[in-house]
Each structure stands twice: as C-alpha cells, then as structure tokens.
Amino acid sequence: MNDLKKLGEFGFIRKIQKQMKARSPHVLTGIGDDCAILSPSGKNQFAVTTDALLEGVHFNLSWTSANALGEKAIAVNVSDISAMGGKPTAALISLGIPSNLPLKFLQQFYKGLDSACKQYNIELCGGDTVASKKHFFINIVLLGETNAQRTFYRSGAKAGDLIFVTGTLGDSALGLKLLKSRRKKWIAKERDLNFLKKRHLQPTARLKESRILTLSSLKITSMIDVSDGLLQDLQHICQSSNVGAIIDPQTIPQSKPFQRVSTANRLSTRELTFYGGEDYELLFTLNPQNAKSVKNLLQEIKASLIGEISPTPNSVFIKEKGGKLKPVKKLKGYQHF
Amino acid sequence: MNDLKKLGEFGFIRKIQKQMKARSPHVLTGIGDDCAILSPSGKNQFAVTTDALLEGVHFNLSWTSANALGEKAIAVNVSDISAMGGKPTAALISLGIPSNLPLKFLQQFYKGLDSACKQYNIELCGGDTVASKKHFFINIVLLGETNAQRTFYRSGAKAGDLIFVTGTLGDSALGLKLLKSRRKKWIAKERDLNFLKKRHLQPTARLKESRILTLSSLKITSMIDVSDGLLQDLQHICQSSNVGAIIDPQTIPQSKPFQRVSTANRLSTRELTFYGGEDYELLFTLNPQNAKSVKNLLQEIKASLIGEISPTPNSVFIKEKGGKLKPVKKLKGYQHF
Numbered sequence: 001m002n003d004l005k006k007l008g009e010f011g012f013i014r015k016i017q018k019q020m021k022a023r024s025p026h027v028l029t030g031i032g033d034d035c036a037i038l039s040p041s042g043k044n045q046f047a048v049t050t051d052a053l054l055e056g057v058h059f060n061l062s063w064t065s066a067n068a069l070g071e072k073a074i075a076v077n078v079s080d081i082s083a084m085g086g087k088p089t090a091a092l093i094s095l096g097i098p099s100n101l102p103l104k105f106l107q108q109f110y111k112g113l114d115s116a117c118k119q120y121n122i123e124l125c126g127g128d129t130v131a132s133k134k135h136f137f138i139n140i141v142l143l144g145e146t147n148a149q150r151t152f153y154r155s156g157a158k159a160g161d162l163i164f165v166t167g168t169l170g171d172s173a174l175g176l177k178l179l180k181s182r183r184k185k186w187i188a189k190e191r192d193l194n195f196l197k198k199r200h201l202q203p204t205a206r207l208k209e210s211r212i213l214t215l216s217s218l219k220i221t222s223m224i225d226v227s228d229g230l231l232q233d234l235q236h237i238c239q240s241s242n243v244g245a246i247i248d249p250q251t252i253p254q255s256k257p258f259q260r261v262s263t264a265n266r267l268s269t270r271e272l273t274f275y276g277g278e279d280y281e282l283l284f285t286l287n288p289q290n291a292k293s294v295k296n297l298l299q300e301i302k303a304s305l306i307g308e309i310s311p312t313p314n315s316v317f318i319k320e321k322g323g324k325l326k327p328v329k330k331l332k333g334y335q336h337f
Numbered sequence: 338m339n340d341l342k343k344l345g346e347f348g349f350i351r352k353i354q355k356q357m358k359a360r361s362p363h364v365l366t367g368i369g370d371d372c373a374i375l376s377p378s379g380k381n382q383f384a385v386t387t388d389a390l391l392e393g394v395h396f397n398l399s400w401t402s403a404n405a406l407g408e409k410a411i412a413v414n415v416s417d418i419s420a421m422g423g424k425p426t427a428a429l430i431s432l433g434i435p436s437n438l439p440l441k442f443l444q445q446f447y448k449g450l451d452s453a454c455k456q457y458n459i460e461l462c463g464g465d466t467v468a469s470k471k472h473f474f475i476n477i478v479l480l481g482e483t484n485a486q487r488t489f490y491r492s493g494a495k496a497g498d499l500i501f502v503t504g505t506l507g508d509s510a511l512g513l514k515l516l517k518s519r520r521k522k523w524i525a526k527e528r529d530l531n532f533l534k535k536r537h538l539q540p541t542a543r544l545k546e547s548r549i550l551t552l553s554s555l556k557i558t559s560m561i562d563v564s565d566g567l568l569q570d571l572q573h574i575c576q577s578s579n580v581g582a583i584i585d586p587q588t589i590p591q592s593k594p595f596q597r598v599s600t601a602n603r604l605s606t607r608e609l610t611f612y613g614g615e616d617y618e619l620l621f622t623l624n625p626q627n628a629k630s631v632k633n634l635l636q637e638i639k640a641s642l643i644g645e646i647s648p649t650p651n652s653v654f655i656k657e658k659g660g661k662l663k664p665v666k667k668l669k670g671y672q673h674f
Contacts, residue, residue, distance in 0.1 A: 028382065032577070033491050034420040034561060035384040037483060040377040045365065047372040050478060052431040052465045083371040094389040094476045128389045128476075139431045139465075139476040141387060146374060154370050224371060240369070 004103055009129060019110050020124045022117035026089040027125045036125035038090055044145040049080040055135040063179045066105045068201045070112020077142035078120045078205035079280040083225035085214040086146040090125040094139040096132030120207055150214045152223035154240035159311035161221050161285040163245060164303040166209050168255040169230055170269060173276025175200030187264040192257035203280040209301040210282060216297055219287035229277040231328055235316055244315035247307035285309055341440055346466060356447050357461045359454035363426040364462045373462035375427055381482040386417040392472040400516045403442045405538045407449020414479035415457045415542035416617040420562035422551040423483040427462040431476040433469030457544055487551045489560035491577035496648035498558050498622040500582060501640040503546050505592040506567055507606060510613025512537030524601040529594035540617040546638035547619060553634055556624035566614040568665055572653055581652035584644035622646055
C-alpha cells in the first residue's frame with residue numbers, strides 16, 4: 001500500500017490544508033466545505049480563468065521538478081489575470097493523481113504552489129483530488145478582481161495604435177528545445193542554458209508590470225499574454241479588434257542568453273520568438289498620442305515597441321529589411337489536437 | 338485526420354461557443370478573452386466549487402451517454418452550491434480530450450451541458466480544452482452567489498438539532514450496481530430499473546429545495562449535499578460542528594422502485610442508503626423549536642426527519658430496533674486512492 005492509500009483522500013486534503021499557508025483577505029471560507037466563499041471588495045468586478053496541465057502534454061516529469069511544476073501552474077494563470085489588468089485573489093486546484101505518484105512528490109508540488117501563492121498574494125481556497133488511471137493532471141482555477149474602468153480586453157485595438165511587449169521573447173521555446181534534447185552537445189555556457197530552461201520551467205507572470213500599467217493613466221486599448229506564441233496571440237487581438245498589424249522583426253526583444261545560444265548553434269531566432277509560445281509576457285496596444293510621454297514608465301516595465309496596428313482586418317504583416325511587407329500566412333502557434 | 342484535428346483547438350472553441358446558448362446577467366465577458374469577467378450583484382458573496390470527473394473512475398463511456406454526462410457534470414456542482422444556500426451563475430469547463438473521441442460525442446456532451454445550464458440559469462463563461470493521452474476528463478468550476486446571512490456551512494450543528502434529508506437515498510448506488518452488472522438477470526420491472534439507472538446517470542441537483550430553505554425563515558444550522566454517502570457526509574457535519582449524531586434507520590427515505598428492486602433481489606438496503614453516495618440530496622440540521630411549525634415547508638421540499646444531533650464529538654450512532662444504539666465504526670463512503 002502506498003503512502004497516499006494509507007492517508008486516504010480526506011487525510012491527504014487535511015495534510016495539504018495545513019501545508020498551504022498563503023492567505024487572502026478576500027477568502028471568507030476556504031478548503032473544507034462544499035464551496036469556498038469569497039467577498040468582493042467595493043465595486044470591483046470578478047475575473048476568473050482556468051488552465052489544465054497534463055503530464056506528457058504540458059509537462060514531463062523527467063525534466064521538471066515537482067516544486068517548479070507547482071509554481072508554474074499558478075504563474076500561467078496569474079499571467080491570464082494580469083493580461084486583463086486584474087489582481088489575483090484565490091485559486092482552486094483539481095488534481096488527477098496516478099497511484100504510483102509518491103506522496104513526497106505531491107508535497108513538493110504543494111510547496112511550489114504555496115510559494116507562488118505567497119509571491120502573487122493568492123489563497124488556495126478549494127479543489128478536488130481524484131485518482132487518475134495513468135497520467136498526472138492539474139487543473140487550476142484562478143479568481144481575481146478588476147476595476148471596471150481599467151479592465152483590458154483583446155478587443156479594443158485601433159488602427160495607428162502602437163504594439164508593445166514586455167520582457168524578451170523566445171527564451172521559453174528555446175529552453176524547451178534544450179530540455180527535449182538533453183543529450184545533444186550545445187555550444188553554450190552552462191549559465192545561459194540554465195537561464196533558458198528556467199524561463200520555460202519557472203516562468204514569472206508579469207503581474208507587477210500589469211499593476212503598473214493598470215494604475216497608470218496610459219491609454220491601453222487591448223492586452224493579452226503571450227502564451228500561444230507572439231504572432232498567434234497578436235492574431236487573437238487582431239481578430240477580436242477587427243484590425244491588422246505590422247511587426248518589425250528587428251525590434252523583437254531577445255535576451256542575451258537567447259542571442260548567444262541561438263547564434264552559436266545556428267537556430268532560427270524568428271521561429272522561436274514568433275511562434276514559440278509560453279513566454280508569458282504582456283502584449284498590449286497603446287494610443288500613439290499617449291506613448292511618447294511615458295517612456296520612463298515603459299522602460300520601468302521593460303516594454304519594447306514592436307509594431308503598429310493597421311486598419312485591414314486580420315492581416316498581420318512582417319516588415320522586412322528595405323520596408324517590404326510580408327504577410328504572415330499560417331500561424332504556427334501551439335494548437336491542441 | 339479526425340474531425341477534431343481538422344477543426345483545431347480554436348475552431349473547436351468557436352463551434353462550442355455558438356452551441357452554448359444559456360446566458361447569465363452576471364457574466365459581463367464570457368468565452369474568448371484571457372479571463373471571464375463577472376459582476377457581483379449587490380452585497381452578495383461569491384461561492385465557488387470545482388469537481389473533476391474522470392473516465393474509468395467517475396464515469397464509463399460504455400453505459401453513459403454524452404448528453405447525460407454533460408448534464409451530470411453541471412448538476413454535481415450545482416449540488417455543492419445548493420448545499421451552501423447559494424444560487425449558481427457561471428461555469429468554466431476544462432476538458433482533456435483523447436484523439437479518438439468523436440466530435441459528435443463532444444457536441445452531444447455540450448448539448449447536455451447547455452441543457453443543464455439552462456435548467457439552473459448558468460452561463461458557461463470559459464474553460465480550457467487540451468489533448469489527453471488516453472482518458473477523457475472533465476473539470477467543472479461553478480461560481481455562484483450567497484447571501485451572507487443565509488449561507489449554510491457544515492459547522493453550525495448543535496446538540497438537539499434535528500437532522501433532515503431531502504428526497505430518497507440509495508437510488509443512485511443501486512442504479513450504479515445495475516449498470517455495472519448489465520448481464521445479470523434482475524427480478525424487476527424495466528421501468529424500475531430505468532428509474533434507478535437514471536438517478537445515477539442524470540441526478541437532479543436540489544437547487545429548488547435549497548432556494549425554498551434559504552428564502553424561508555427556518556433556523557438551518559448546517560447543510561451539506563450527500564455525495565460521499567449519507568454517513569460519511571453526516572460525519573463531515575459532525576467533525577466541522579464538533580458534535581455527534583443518532584440516526585434512526587427506519588426513517589431513511591427510500592423510493593418505491595428502490596424498495597421493490599432491493600427486496601426482490603435480496604440486497605442490503607442499509608448498505609446502499611448509508612454508504613452508497615452520489616445521491617445529491619441535501620442533508621441539513623434544524624433548530625428543534627423551529628421544526629414543528631414548518632411541516633408544510635418540509636413536505637414541499639420532500640424532507641424527511643432521520644435523526645438528531647448529539648453532544649458527543651464525532652460519534653455517529655444507529656438507533657436499532659428496541660432503542661439500542663450501535664456505533665458507526667468505520668465509514669465506508671467513497672474515498673479516492
């Protein structure tokens with residue numbers, strides 16, 4: 001009989017309940033009743049998002065640690081709340097646990113969850129744990145609040161708006177490439193390889209950057225987080241806003257480790273930065289009158305200007321050297337099925 | 338290439354979005370952005386619950402229809418919100434879809450979801466669809482509202498309170514027994530067998546009954562829904578309230594089909610009604626001064642008096658014929674792992 005069987009479902013839940021220390025003032029009743037009860041603060045709206053992570057599809061237990069997995073499960077959902085201009089408050093987690101998964105793994109996983117919850121001020125307020133036939137799976141639901149006047153949708157971009165993205169792109173996709181081909185000899189410094197892998201395994205949600213944008217007076221017209229790949233997520237904005245976009249590939253922000261490893265190993269930086277996905281950076285559009293006066297703010301959140309919204313619906317173009325516009329034909333961001 | 342692959346993830350989501358017609362005034366932004374945005378009404382609190390359903394663990398595709406599965410996935414969560422005295426508003430659904438699952442099955446499943454959403458006034462406002470390696474899995478999150486003065490927890494039961502349960506118990510457990518042993522010859526009318534199977538496959542959440550209780554002036558001291566089995570859920574109330582309970586087995590409500598089938602086939606009605614689970618009836622405790630004056634109300638919601646709360650913490654007793662009290666030693670309700 002394994003550890004989990006000994007504990008039983010309710011014993012396991014009690015154990016986990018004690019382990020999770022992060023609290024939110026919004027949670028009136030947490031784990032242990034039929035529902036969690038939350039209180040809205042003032043006139044804020046509720047934001048809610050959910051993400052499912054499957055062993056063998058979204059993560060591989062041979063190269064991710066339980067702790068990192070717990071942190072990432074929270075971070076990817078915080079990224080969605082951040083992309084709306086919201087503040088996360090409470091999470092629920094459903095787990096499908098195969099019988100051979102060690103209890104120690106689960107404890108480490110919850111340690112990662114708890115540490116991410118503390119980092120982003122979230123309380124784990126409920127969930128469901130079930131036995132899974134074969135694969136480990138995780139479903140996180142994250143609740144948060146948004147101010148009605150400062151909630152950012154995918155649908156508000158207008159022709160002439162400037163397109164910004166925070167941080168750097170492609171690190172996570174390159175990190176995943178490294179993880180997948182561990183036996184290959186890469187021409188690279190260990191430190192660079194570790195930076196890129198960590199960007200994939202333990203991404204940071206841009207909550208701080210989102211708070212700065214939301215609390216500013218910037219005229220943000222649309223926002224999304226880059227999870228499916230820059231061009232695919234930009235297309236989501238274009239579709240919802242009924243506009244197009246022109247991107248300057250020279251301006252796509254890249255980290256130093258990314259540049260060094262991709263150059264030394266002759267990898268296509270465009271493939272990785274345009275289609276890679278899982279960057280969890282914020283992609284947003286800004287009214288152009290507004291952008292010039294706020295250089296400091298944009299510097300503070302490390303936002304780069306990468307293009308402009310155009311009036312033609314659903315047309316995304318790459319501005320090649322010499323100014324020629326090349327249409328993006330087929331978006332290759334990650335799709336399930 | 339199967340139908341799902343042809344559609345792609347986003348094509349599938351668009352298709353489903355069109356199919357889901359049920360709407361809620363609380364949902365300001367539904368499917369199609371990074372988060373759903375909800376508005377709280379007045380000073381109500383939010384209630385949130387989640388349930389994971391796995392193929393091979395919670396359901397068997399050889400005996401449940403896609404439509405019934407969709408209905409049940411919503412109903413079991415509505416049951417949790419009802420058990421707190423809440424009203425459901427919005428749902429999110431995560432699906433793990435194996436590649437061999439026909440698109441038609443998914444459409445029927447969403448038809449069931451939509452019909453249950455309409456029945457309980459819920460809007461599907463978001464979710465996540467991912468490819469699953471082997472088994473189909475469903476995770477539902479249900480949001481609702483509760484009035485702070487009329488939110489019922491597991492923790493308020495006091496010695497002397499009367500214990501009530503709505504509807505009848507054991508039908509679902511017997512229905513599951515029938516489904517599992519389809520080849521066996523049962524001494525029973527077809528109509529009775531169908532009634533019992535339906536109670537397992539398409540349970541009705543007691544939302545209407547919960548609304549009547551919540552809007553009444555009854556002094557309800559605790560409430561839970563019977564999902565793990567009567568005795569196990571009663572133990573949850575006893576643990577949370579630091580009390581005990583005495584149950585009279587003669588008063589456990591049983592349906593006519595349940596009585597006929599269990600008698601004719603010599604099945605233990607006690608095993609089925611005490612430990613069966615998945616009844617989705619409401620189990621609640623009432624201040625005794627209150628109970629006598631509200632017979633009509635209790636009749637309207639088909640509530641039966643089945644016992645009394647006692648002062649000894651965590652002690653559940655069965656009152657046998659002649660008045661002898663027999664302790665419930667080990668609770669055998671459903672536990673994962």
